[in-house]
Amino acid sequence: MKNIQQVVKIAAVWLLMMTVLAGCKKQYLTLTTTEDVNIVDYLRKYPDQFSEYIKILDRTNISPFLNAYGTYTAFAPTNDAIKAYLVEIGKTSTDQLDTTTLKNLCRLHIIQDTISTPSFIDGKLYAPTMYGQFLVTGVSDEGVIIINRRAKVTKPNVLTGNGYVHVIDKVLVPATLTVAQLVEKNTRYSIFTQALKATGLYDSLNITNNPDTTLKWRTLIAESDSALNAGGIASYAALKAKYNNTGNPKNLNDSLYLYMSYHILPGIKYIADIVGQQSHKTMAPLEVVTVTIDGQKVLLNEAVFNDILEKGVPINRGLSDNSCSNGVLHEITGNIVLKIRSPYLVNFDFAVQPEILKLTSIYRKAGKSQAFNYGQLADVTWQNTTLQAVNYYCEGPTGTNNYWWDDGFGLNLRYGNSAANNWVEFKTPLLVKGKYEVWFMYRRANMGAYTQVSFDGVPTGVIVDFTQSLPSTSATDAALIAQGFKRYSFNNPNGNNIAQKAGTVTVTTTDRHILRLQAVRDNGSGVTQSVTLDFVQFVPLGTDPTRPVFARNGTIVP
């Protein structure tokens, strides 16, 4: 019995030991979700290339967060790059630089977003660096991607766990000069610099990190001395003599002041940003520069005014896109000047959209029509994007309507019906600043009895009724004008094609503007019927709106 007990005891001890010992086994559990390394760990893997950069990242305490989860794009200079940079600034080791300098340097190399090379454009990256300045990308003549016109990307798009690494062969250096300092430094711009100083604009371009963030960035389009010379201005004195009309160039109403401020755009706009929009505001109040692209050339202020083509002035791409601490400096090859223009009559035919012009089998071909999907017309947008809310049509010479050029534009416009479309917006042609009466030429139909017209988002105050016919066929023009109507058809003045006034608008900038038609009350017609418009007139205030009249064959009869 005792024997058995002993055996049991020994067995129990053995069992216990086995359990305990077995329990001491290490369990290998995967605690990470991925084996991808993050940016700093990736750099640590190649000390032969990045040991110097790692050293800086560690010293400035940037490596912990750059190795944490997040979205980053890091430009990693190689050891050779850092050595070359040290030689450039006359140092032998990064230890000789203080932490703040190094920190700023590192921050210029990091963007808090994941940006791979297909997103690089001919200009600044869409997100700023952590230092606050933007990086400029481009491609060198050898076909290599370059950053800030300085560093070549030797190994792009290394995807790590928390973003992209782009290896570069030179250290990126923050721009230290302001726009004002950079333009002053360059002897090409001596006349321009003098004028900037005389007008006091120099100082406004010389502020970095303006506490008012709306004024933080500036874009200067400088004219070189030679460009000014070619424009007949030999010296600053000549420039002053030509424009300075009040005697004080610092006067905000002085023409020289306006001339100079017309060359400054608010915000930071590299060429790639400039080509992205058709016009840009300048620091001259309510004045814009317009942009046209001709092949590789970027032209400023090319426009047709009153049927006369004014040639644009090309930007000098090679000498533009110069980053500054508070903006960017461009050069233009000629003179851009503010012009005094007086408003003139604009007949904006809705159908003359560039996309419709190209439909040669449709455009002004009798009996043809074409409805458009949202997005097909660049300058026309509408609320219900699932609908083909606009329709171009052209009537034959035997049609009973009297459209100018026999073509009209149908809009689906209805309030309070989700299947219909509530509003349509058109981008107008270039309008010179001033005051205009807005007249809608339309073919009376069942829809659009309550249409509010807005210009640049401001309602004109008149609700237009596109179902209205002429109040009286026998009334005089003057009597009709008084009621907000007029005749415009040459072929049948008292027919269904008439004009209605949609109020007066103030065009504040010489630019293209937004005209919006919005239904504000339901007049209970079907979803598919449409408001039938011919064109819209911007009549400068003080001119007679009754003339000219418009014929079906396109003739304008004075």
Next chain:
Amino acid sequence: MRKRITYLVSFLCAVVLLSSCKKYLDLQPQDGITRQEYWKTKENIQAALTGCYASLLGDPANKDKPLAEYLFMWGETRADMIAPGLGITNDELDVMNVNTLTTNSLAKWTAVYRTINYCNTVTDFAPGVLALDNTLTQAQLNAYLAEARALRALMYFYLVRSFRDVPLKLTSTSSDEDLQQLPKTSADTILNQIEKDLAFADSNVVFSHSNATYDKGQITKYTVKTIQADVYLWRDKYQLASDACDYVINSQKFGLIAGNDSWFNTMYYKGNSNETILEFQFDQQKLNSFYGMFTTSKARYYASPNVMDNVFTIDYINDFKDLRGEGASVRTNDNAIWKYLGITYNQIRPSDQSYAHWFVYRYADVLMMKAEALNQIGGRGAEALALVNQIRLRGKALAQTNTNPSPADQAGMADYILQERAREFAFEGKRWYDVLRNAKRNNFARFDLLTTMLTKSVAPNRLQSAINKYKDYNSLYFPIYFYELQVNPNLIQNPYYK
């Protein structure tokens, strides 16, 4: 009793054992035919060749895009005649904006190598049939081999123009032992091999397959001559190119389809016309992939506005029209690529009839290639001009597209021919290769052709980058797809994409 039991047992054993000679013990596959069993008669060779041609229409396993789609993308996405639609993929946009990375799926070359492998299978195993089939003559065998080798040459010609240096594989991959990790071969060596294959084909291939439809979809003597002309033109061997064209022209087997009302229907809707030299013959059983690419709400490609504005141009005054523009290449209502969609100028194919053929070569191409060659030879500009004008006359080209070059003005003539090619072969997958061939001539003397093309196709805020990327000529060729590099360590990436 015991004896009976013994008999019974042995009988049962016999039943069990003998019945076990079942086929499942046989190692030969039941549902297919092995190579050893297959290559026995000349009909087998013929069937295998048909397989080569069938592979042009699409991946037999249906996992890859059809070859014609790749050829369209390779020939058009980098050129200036297409615009992206709503369904465009990021990969395609990247190629358009000159941002091709090694991960870009347009750089997959499998569709081409698939056909090459089928051709290699024929060239490897067809000769063995000679000993087994007494009805097969050496001449007939050579004719079969000629077709396979010519088709292989055509495929390598696409590769060499798109990727430049690629692996050259001239034997089939029929078993695991055949798997090879080949390094790249230089473009020149490959082009030499192409010429060699074509020379063999030239002297052995049949003049006709005795069936009008087969003659348009399979290789004949005239197809070989046409491919030769194209290869010679690419290699700047102008006299040879012109001679090859002359052979096709003098055969009088082909002609231009008259530019009348039924022109579009005859040539593009029905296909196999008298003008065709080689087509990929899609049909009701094997549709092409163009319907989804060009016309649905997710269409990937539209004609660029540049096509009507500058290529065909619009006559606003007299309303004259280029036969090949509106209603043939482009439906101007929405800029749809009409060549592969239309039945007539305004009637669209239903989706289940999307079998417009893919045009590899047309007689018009032979005439235009000859014109280009003659112009480069020099002193024969007048003949070249006459050929171009023959094409223009049939196509009713508009007067404003006539630049009236002097026949002696070689550069002006080259431009004129290139412009006419854009009109004649719009969306036929030739534009990029045409521009590249002209640009690279005389060590990229006409690099400006590429930059001009970029101004029309690349977004303005990427234009300068794109132009500078092209200045590294390596960027004019696709990268090797990253997957190929992973599975084949012997491949070396195009230096531009490293």
